[in-house]
Amino acid sequence: MDVVIVGGGPNGLVLACELALGGVRPVVLERLTEPSAEPRSNGLVGQVVRVVDRRGLFERLGGRPGPPTPNNAYFMFAAMPLNLSLLADSPVYALPVPEVQTVRVLEERARELGVDVRRGHSFTGFTQDDDGVTVTAEGPEGPYELRTRYLVGADSAHSPVRKAAGIGFPGVTYDRSTHRAAHVTVPAEWIDPVSGALDVPGHGRILPFLPIRTDHGGFTYAPLPDRPALIATAEWDEPATDEPMTLDEMRASVRRVLGVDVPLDPPHGAGPHVLRRLNGGNTRVAERYRDGRVFLVGDAAHVFAAGGTGLNLGMQDAVNLGWKLAAAVRGGQDVLDTYEAERRPAAERAVTYAQAQAALLSPGEDVTGLRALFGELLTQPDVVRVLADLISGTDVRYPVGDGAHPLVGRFAPDLDLRTADGEVRLAELVRRARPLLVDLTADGHLDVEGVEVVRAKADTAVTALLLRPDSYVAWASDDEHPDRDGLREAAARWFGRGDRPDA
Known part of the structure; x- marks a missing residue:
């Protein structure tokens, strides 16, 4: 195995x-x-x-x-x-x-x-x-x-x-916070039919999916597609309890955070439905x-x-x-x-x-x-x-050597490619999770052992990309005549010989 x-x-x-x-x-x-x-x-x-x-x-x-x-x-x-x-x-x-x-x-x-x-x-x-x-x-x-x-x-x-x-x-545990969440039914007349916002009398408009912070905590209204609305609150320095979470507890938390009452009825439709309380939180690696x-x-x-x-x-x-x-x-x-x-x-x-x-x-x-x-x-x-x-997460660049092309170590950009067989998205060419060389040079002269090659044109200054199976760039060039030795070295480093499984 x-x-x-x-x-x-x-x-x-x-x-x-x-x-x-x-x-x-x-x-x-x-x-x-x-x-x-x-x-x-x-x-x-x-x-x-x-x-x-x-x-x-x-x-x-x-x-x-x-x-x-x-x-x-x-x-x-x-x-x-x-x-x-x-x-x-x-x-x-x-x-x-x-x-x-x-x-x-x-x-x-x-x-x-x-x-x-x-x-x-x-x-x-x-x-x-x-x-x-x-x-x-x-x-x-x-x-x-x-x-x-x-x-x-x-x-x-x-x-x-x-x-x-x-x-x-190792890491830290935050024990000051209490987070509550529940699927609920809110008054239909409080929902703006255009923006989907929740208009709360005495408080104001709360846009969907956008958390707000008040002097007393946080509140989120999330009208999820084809599901009951999800209400969530965050509060601090509350005494811990092992009592089961209830909808009344959710209502009381909303009242403390927003300063007004919000009618919350049980959700419609088949469950399971969210009704939970989480004390604290962890950040650990x-x-x-x-x-x-x-x-x-x-x-x-x-x-x-x-x-x-x-x-x-x-x-x-x-x-x-x-x-x-x-x-x-x-x-x-x-x-x-x-x-x-x-x-x-x-x-x-x-x-x-x-x-x-x-x-x-x-x-x-x-x-x-x-x-x-x-x-x-x-x-x-x-x-x-x-x-x-x-x-x-696009700010993460995997470690690369000095002088590497700016795209190396990054997730490959979305490209629309024009090939001999027609137009295709780069995203469609990487679905088999194989190493891939995208040759965008004018004469299409690039090749490397053990790596599939796609020859194409695209609206980009890049002339060649060597992609790992996870779509991260292993090597790239902007030159019309790219450095073949650099290409081979990158392929050898990441894939070696005989890396491709049988098709």
Whole structure:
């Protein structure tokens, strides 16, 4: 057996799909017998939307045809409006889809690719040696062992794999905050039919999906498509309680935050519905992402208290690790040590995002003054660009050598290509997760062993791109006669010889 993945959530299933595309058939161990119906994330935000498009999953996840389009209007940072229309090209993408739907689609795709997804099977431990890992598990018919070359923990913030590997999870716990959320029905006459805003008598207009901060906490109104409206509050320094969350508690929290009563009735339609309270929050990054033949992805490697971007980070961990593990299994170039070197900085940027928002959302007159000044800065396009890149994750550039082309180490740009067979989007050419050379030179003379070549024209100054299977640029040129030695060196570094699986 080549790879065992513990955890059948979005991150584990994305990794399984990537491995299968790379010619490896992994086993996924998931303790739940059925996908969890508990409402969790409400969609994908950031660069991960472009990632799922490049695997042909955008329409299946979102229920609408692609390609994805960026948000060119507004977003939020720490309950302050971020005017994305100030940017010539917004990097912020969003795909509203509940996590239960994300898991369903990804599991369907994994099974289509031949992945062995074992539901009702729990990881219980492992031992490893120089040649592989022995995994112990508990299934419906009792305990058993699996011998595998690699083990990956995609098993949540409480990761049993991480704990079994003895990998520390340092960070901080914020115990001042209490977050509440509930699916509710609000008065229909309070909803503006044009903007979708909630007009609250005695308070004012609350735009959908845009959090607000008051002197007493935070409030969000999210009228999700085809689902009940989601109301959320944040408050500070409340006494902890183990009592079950109730709708009356939600109403009281809204009253304290907004200073007025908002009629909240139970949600319509079939559940499950959100009604939860969360005390505190964690921001933590694993001491290391690898222990010999054991790897961590997603929440097992990092958690942070900033809504909307967790899956952006975790699913990209999986895409980054997937092709590298597949290459190592097939005897190709071993670049596994680059996994943590590339993905840890992305997690650290997400931590910065979380900590900055937490500071700007805190109560107090000093924070109010800071927010007033910060609000002035948000009128500057350069500031909006920095924050938009931070939100989307496009500010992360993987480590590259001195003098590298500006695109190297970055996610490949979206390009419309004109080939001999007609027009095609670059996103459609990378769905098989293979190394790809895009030759845009006038005479189409580039080639490299073991790499598929597409010869095309495009409206760009770039004349050639060498892409890794995860769509990140390994080499690029603006010259009409690119440096062939540099191209070969980049291909050898990342792919070696015989890296491509059989088509």
